[in-house]
Amino acid sequence: MKYTNNYFDGHKSFIYYFSPMIATIKSALSDLIHLFFPHHCEGCSTDVLANDALLCARCMDLLPATGFLGIPGNPVERSLYGRLPVAEAGAAYYFTKDSLLQHLLAQLKYRNNRDAGYFLGRMMGYALVQSGRFQDVDALVPLPLNPKREYKRGYNQAKLICEGISNIWQKPIVADAISRTRFTETQTHQNRLSRWQNMEDAFVITDQSWLMNKHILLIDDVITTGATIEACGMELLKVAGLRLSVGAVAYTI
Numbered sequence: 376m377k378y379t380n381n382y383f384d385g386h387k388s389f390i391y392y393f394s395p396m397i398a399t400i401k402s403a404l405s406d407l408i409h410l411f412f413p414h415h416c417e418g419c420s421t422d423v424l425a426n427d428a429l430l431c432a433r434c435m436d437l438l439p440a441t442g443f444l445g446i447p448g449n450p451v452e453r454s455l456y457g458r459l460p461v462a463e464a465g466a467a468y469y470f471t472k473d474s475l476l477q478h479l480l481a482q483l484k485y486r487n488n489r490d491a492g493y494f495l496g497r498m499m500g501y502a503l504v505q506s507g508r509f510q511d512v513d514a515l516v517p518l519p520l521n522p523k524r525e526y527k528r529g530y531n532q533a534k535l536i537c538e539g540i541s542n543i544w545q546k547p548i549v550a551d552a553i554s555r556t557r558f559t560e561t562q563t564h565q566n567r568l569s570r571w572q573n574m575e576d577a578f579v580i581t582d583q584s585w586l587m588n589k590h591i592l593l594i595d596d597v598i599t600t601g602a603t604i605e606a607c608g609m610e611l612l613k614v615a616g617l618r619l620s621v622g623a624v625a626y627t628i
Contacts, residue, residue: 446465497539521555
């Protein structure tokens with residue numbers, strides 16, 4: 376005798392008959408939400424984009440990708456030669472003034488736009504997966520902020536970027552193993568020597584257990600002179616057996 380599962384057959388019938396109605400309701404709700412809570416592209420302000428997207432397809436294509444994460448001896452690595460012994464280094468995008476990327480980073484750092492951090496992190500995650508150079512990285516370490524600045528901002532932008540990376544590239548985040556010991560002046564208008572002096576003794580290891588004999592990827596938002604990365608990286612390299620790589624969203628031309 377043929378066995379039938381009445382519950383299963385009934386459930387299939389329900390799905391068959393009501394799926395179009397459910398899809399219509401979902402579409403109507405989505406349109407209603409979009410009407411009262413419009414979602415716009417951060418680049419061109421069009422509303423023709425997915426609800427969970429930060430940029431439309433056109434603006435995505437405008438982001439100036441470097442390809443550095445997949446290229447040994449790229450400009451980011453060369454900028455650290457003789458200063459910081461790294462296994463690999465790279466940045467996902469070029470940073471230029473008055474660009475879409477500058478706008479996204481400003482939104483992240485000064486406009487409480489956390490979604491910008493997750494988005495940029497996810498883009499970095501895709502680039503890291505495709506690079507083929509960082510497979511043996513054990514963990515992501517966000518460049519720490521001084522507690523006063525993090526409290527004022529409400530978050531560490533490098534950690535948000537790490538969370539976006541980890542969402543695509545399944546690597547753990549180690550956020551509390553190194554800390555910033557003092558409040559440093561903004562470095563936006565400082566030269567290389569002033570930046571280096573400003574960052575001297577600015578970091579301290581707080582928990583070596585997560586770092587010993589590990590290959591870690593130190594993450595920052597933008598690399599300019601590299602003074603901050605250098606100071607933090609040198610402190611990290613005091614940990615026994617640690618291998619260091621460096622990654623950033625953007626690199627200043």
